[in-house]
Amino acid sequence: MGYRVAVVGATGNVGREILNILAERQFPLAEVAAVASPRSTGDIIDFGDTGKELKVRNLDHFDFEGWDMALFAAGSEVSKLHVPRAAAAGCTVIDNSSLYRMDPDVPLIVPEVNPEAIDGYRAKNIIANPNCSTAQMVVALKPLHDAARIKRVVVATYQSVSGAGKQGMDELFEQSRNIFVGDANEPRTFTKQIAFNVIPHIDSFLEDGSTKEEWKMVVETKKILDPRIKVTATCVRVPVFVGHSEAVNIEFENEITADEARAILREAPGVMLIDKREDGGYVTPVECVGDFATFVSRVREDSTVDNGLSIWVVSDNLRKGAALNAVQIAELLGRRHLQKAA
Template identity: 75%
Template structure:
C-alpha cells in the first residue's frame, strides 16, 4: 500500500526534480497529482514512464491525499499550503516561509530525522535553504565527535539557486560576450554573472549581512545546536548547477584530520573524495545529478587550537531542495505513517 502524493510547482526546476527523484527512489505511490499556477495549467511533466498534466493549485482539493511536496514561492505557499495541512495532507515545504516557526520542524534526514515527529502540531515540515542543507550534513557527524564552537563558511552558489531565470541569464550573458550586439543587461542578478562572481544573494539586512547569510546562521542553529556560532559570506558564481562551500570549523575538542576523514567516510549522505594531488577533489560539475554531499580538502587549521578546513559540494537542486524533500517524505513514512 502506498501514498497519495501531490507535487506543487511541478513545472519548475525543483518540482521536476522532485518527480524524477520520487521515481528514481521508487517512493511508494498509489496516486500522484501535479499542480501549477493557472498560467502553467495543462503543462505536461514526466514521472517515470508516465506523462502527467498539471492541475490548478488554486482550486485543487487536498482532501484524501497523504503528502504534498511544495516547490513554489512563499506567497503561493502562504495562500494555499494551509488548505493542504487542514485537509490532513502533510505539507513538506521548500520555501523559506515556515523554516523559522518554532512549531514547525526544519529537517535534514541525515542530521535530525527525529524532528519529523513534530509535524503534527501544524501538519507542516520545512525544508532548509539549499546552502544550509549540504553544510549541516557535513557538520553533524563532526559535531557529534568533537562539539563545534564556531563555523566560518564562504559559499560559491550556482545560478540555478535563483531558478530558471538565473540559468537563462548566465547562458544569455555568456553568449553575449562573444556577440556584443546581444542584449545582456542584468535582470535576475545585480551585476553581470557571466565570467564574474557576485557577493550578494537575497536582500541586505541592517547588520550588513544578506538574508541568505542569515538563513545559514539561523537554520544551522535550529537543525544542529543553538550554541554554534556561524558566520557566512554567500557568493553567486557562474555555474549552472551545484553549490560549493569552503568551511572552517572550530571545535571544543581536538579532532585530527585523519579521524575526521574516517568519520565523514562512514556518515550518511556523504562521499569523501580527498586526494592530495591534481584533481583529487570534487567540483560542482561532477556532482550534478548525484544524491551525495561530497567532501574534499580536509585539513587541519593551524591558526586555531582545534580547527579544521574542508570543501563541500552538492547538487543544490537535489540535496539542497528536491532530494531532501523526498527524504523527509521517506522519513515521515518510516517513522509515522508506515505505509508502503
Template identity: 70%
Template sequence: MGYKVVVCGATGNVGREMLNILAERQFPVEEIAVLASRRSLGTEVSFGDKTLKTKDLERFDFTGWDIALFAIGSDATKVYAPKAAAAGCIVIDNSSLYRYDPLVPLVVPEVNPEAVHEYKNKNIIANPNCSTAQMVVALKPLHDRARIKRVIVSTYQSVSGAGKEGMDELWDQTKSVYNPTSDVPPNKFQKQIAFNVIPQIDVFLEDGSTKEEWKMVAETKKIIDTSIKVSATCVRVPVFVGHSEAINIEFEDFLDEDEARDILREAPGIMVVDKREPGGYTTPVECVGDYATFISRIRQDSTIENGLNLWCVSDNLRKGAALNAVQIAETLGNRVLKKA
C-alpha cells in the same frame, strides 16, 4: 499500499526534480497529482515512464491526500499550505516561509530525522535553504564527535539557486560576451553574472549581512545546535548547477584530520573524495545529478587550537531542495505513517 502524493509547482526546476527523484528512489506512490498555477495549466511533466498533465493548484482539493511537496515560493505557499494542512495532508515545504517557525520542524534526514514527529503541530515540515542543507550534513557527524564552537563558511552558489531565470541570464550573458552586437544587462542578478562573481544573494540586512547569510546562521542553529556560532559569506558564481562551500570549523575538542576523514566516510549522505594530488577533489560539474554531499580538502587549521578546513560540494537542486524533500517524505513513511 502506497501514498497519495501531490507535487505543487511541478513545472519548475525543483518540482520537476522532485518528480524525477520520487521515481528514481521508487517512493511508494499509489496516486500522484501534479499542480501548477493557471498560466502553466495542462503543461506536461514526466514521472518515471509516465507523462502527467498539471492541474490547477487554486482549485485542488487536498482532502484524502497523504503528502504534498511544495515548490511554489513563499507567497503562494502562504495561501495553499494551510489549506492542504487543514485538509489532513502533510506539507513538506521548500520555501523559506516556515523555516523559522518554532512550531514547524526544519528537517535534514541525515541530521535530525527525529524532528519529523513535530509535524503534528501544524501538519507542516520545512525544507532548509540549499546552502544550509549540504553544510549541516557535513557538520553533524563532526559535531557529534568533537562539539563545534564556530563555523566560518564562504559559499560559491550556482545560478540555478535563483531558478530558471537565473540560469537563462547566465546563458544569455555568456553568449553576448562573444557577440559585440548583443547586450544582456543584469535583470535577475544585481550585476553581470557571466565571467563574474557577485557577493550578494538575497537582500541586505541592517547589520550588513544578506538574508541568505542570515538563513545559514539561523537554520544551522535550529537543525544542529543553538550554541554553534556561524559566520557566512554567500557568493553567486557563474556555474549552472551545484553549490560549493569552503568551511572552517572550530571545535571544543581536538579532532585529527584523519579521524575526521574516517568519520565523514561513514556518515550518511556523504562521499569523501580527498586525494592530495591535482584533481583529487570534487567540483560542482562532477556532483550534478548525484545524491551525495561531497567532501574534499580535509585538513587541519593550524591557526586555531582545534580547527579543520574542508571543501563541500552538492547538487543544489537535489540535496539542496528536491532530494531532501523526498527524503523527508521517506522518513515520514518509515517513522510515522507506515502505510507502505
C-alpha cells in the same frame, strides 16, 4: 498500498526534480499529482524516466483532502496562500520555501542530521525543508559535531545560478553568449553581470550588512544542528549552472585531527569523501550534478586556532539542497508516522 502525493510547483526546476527523484527512488505511490499555477494547467510533464506522463492540475482549485503529502516547491508567496489550506485538509506539507523554517512549531529537517525532530510535525501538519546551502553544510558538519563538538563555523559559499531558478540559468547562458558575440548585456535577475563574474550578494540586505541568505545559514544551522554553534557566512553567486560549493572553516571544543575527520566522514550518512592530495583529487560542481551525495574534499587542519579544520563541500543544489531532501523527508515521515506499504 502507497501514498497519494501532490507535487506543487511541478513545472519549476525543483518541482521537476522532485518528480524525477520520486521515480528514481521508487517512492511508494498510490497516486502522484503534478500541481502548478493556472498558467500551466493542462500542460503535460514527464514523471521521471518511467514513461508515465502527468497532466498539470490547477493549484487554485486543487482539493488536498484525501492526499497524504504535498511537496511544495513554488516559493513563499504560493506557500503562504496554499500550505495552510493543504495542512487543514489533513495533507502533511513538506515546504521548500523559507516561510515556515523558523516557526518554532514547524520542524526543519535534514534526515541525516535531525530525523527525530520530525515528530513535532503534528503541531501544524507542516515540515520545512532548509535552505539549499544549509542542507549540504549540516550533512557534513553533523558527524564532526558528534565527534568533537563544534564551537564556530566560518563559511563562504559559491552558489550556482540555478538557486535563482530558471531565470537565473537563462541569464547566465544569455550573458555568456552576448559577451562572445558583442551584444548588449544588461543584468535582469542578478544585480550585476553574472557571466565571467562573481556577485557577493544573494537575497536582500539586512540592517547589519549581511544578506538574508547569510542569515538563513546562521539561524537554520542552529535550529537543525545545535543552537550553541556560532556561524558566520558570506554567500556568493558564481557563474555555475548547477551545484553549490562551500569553503567551511570549523573550530571545535575538543581535539580532532584531519585523519580522524576523514575516517568519520568516510562512514557518515549522505557524505561521499573524495580527498586525495593530488591534482584533481577533489570534487567540483560539474562532477556533483545528478548525484544524491554531499561531497567533502580538502580536509585539513587549521593551525591558526585550537582544534580547527577546513573542508570543501559540494552538492547538487537542486537535489540535496531541495528536491532530494524533500523526498527524503517524505520517506522519513512514512517510516516514522504514516507507515503505508508499497
